[in-house]
Amino acid sequence: MANNAPIGIYDSGLGGLTVWREVRRLLPHEALVYLGDGKNCPYGSRPKEEIRALADEAVGTLVAEGCKLVVVACNTATAAAIDFLRAKYAPLPIVGMEPAVKPACLATRSGVVGVLATERSLDGDLFRRTAARYGRGIEVLTVPGRGFVELVEQDREQTPEAEACVRAAVGGMLDRGVDQIVLGCTHYPFLLPVLKRVLAGRDVTVVDPSPAVARRVAQLLDEYGLRTADKGPGRCRFLTFADEAYRLRLEKKAMESLV
Numbered sequence: 001m002a003n004n005a006p007i008g009i010y011d012s013g014l015g016g017l018t019v020w021r022e023v024r025r026l027l028p029h030e031a032l033v034y035l036g037d038g039k040n041c042p043y044g045s046r047p048k049e050e051i052r053a054l055a056d057e058a059v060g061t062l063v064a065e066g067c068k069l070v071v072v073a074c075n076t077a078t079a080a081a082i083d084f085l086r087a088k089y090a091p092l093p094i095v096g097m098e099p100a101v102k103p104a105c106l107a108t109r110s111g112v113v114g115v116l117a118t119e120r121s122l123d124g125d126l127f128r129r130t131a132a133r134y135g136r137g138i139e140v141l142t143v144p145g146r147g148f149v150e151l152v153e154q155d156r157e158q159t160p161e162a163e164a165c166v167r168a169a170v171g172g173m174l175d176r177g178v179d180q181i182v183l184g185c186t187h188y189p190f191l192l193p194v195l196k197r198v199l200a201g202r203d204v205t206v207v208d209p210s211p212a213v214a215r216r217v218a219q220l221l222d223e224y225g226l227r228t229a230d231k232g233p234g235r236c237r238f239l240t241f242a243d244e245a246y247r248l249r250l251e252k253k254a255m256e257s258l259v
């Protein structure tokens with residue numbers, strides 16, 4: 001059975017485009033609707049109840065757009081609301097962002113793994129459970145990426161200020177011997193060029209979970225029999241709770257991210 005309805009992808013802002021890009025590359029025939037809240041971004045230090053209400057409104061919007069599957073491409077919203085969303089919108093398949101602690105813990109040789117994420121993601125149960133399950137015998141260092149989301153939202157990823165923020169966040173981890181750094185927020189891969197500069201000459205692997213999330217989407221489409229029958233490039237649309245200027249930024253950044 002085929003289903004030509006779109007896949008919905010949601011984030012607090014521009015960050016989920018790092019997941020959108022991987023889904024687009026892996027599933028080019030699927031129509032995609034991206035919703036970047038924009039009006040309430042950043043979510044990172046908001047109370048859980050508030051994030052849950054925002055995520056509810058966003059997923060409700062994507063459902064009203066006729067989406068057959070929704071990706072919550074936001075670690076913070078996943079941590080605050082994934083169980084609630086799955087229960088409320090059942091049987092809609094919903095993919096969330098798992099902190100990629102498992103692959104990092106399996107790959108580490110130094111026994112020290114660093115995780116960069118927002119405050120709210122790091123103090124959530126989801127993260128605690130994952131770290132407890134896979135981090136046994138391994139030192140898991142967590143650091144909030146202070147200022148990272150704002151840098152990306154303001155298109156300031158390539159500034160000296162961005163480099164200073166990244167250096168400040170990873171300095172302590174490097175001193176303690178990390179050889180894996182997990183990106184636990186979907187905004188952070190936009191800072192990869194700066195992070196790579198900061199890590200130059202060091203034997204540190206950066207773990208970005210977005211390709212694995214795209215593979216999970218493909219797997220669920222097959223499981224539910226939801227792949228499109230379309231053979232051409234799928235239509236991509238962009239929505240926001242902010243204004244038209246922000247919507248156009250989403251569209252532009254998405255297209256730039258593909259090249």
Ligand code: DGL
Nearest residue numbers: 012015043044075076186
């Ligand atoms: N991109 C989001 C995440 O993955 C949210 C960042 C924010 O709005 O603070 O956590």
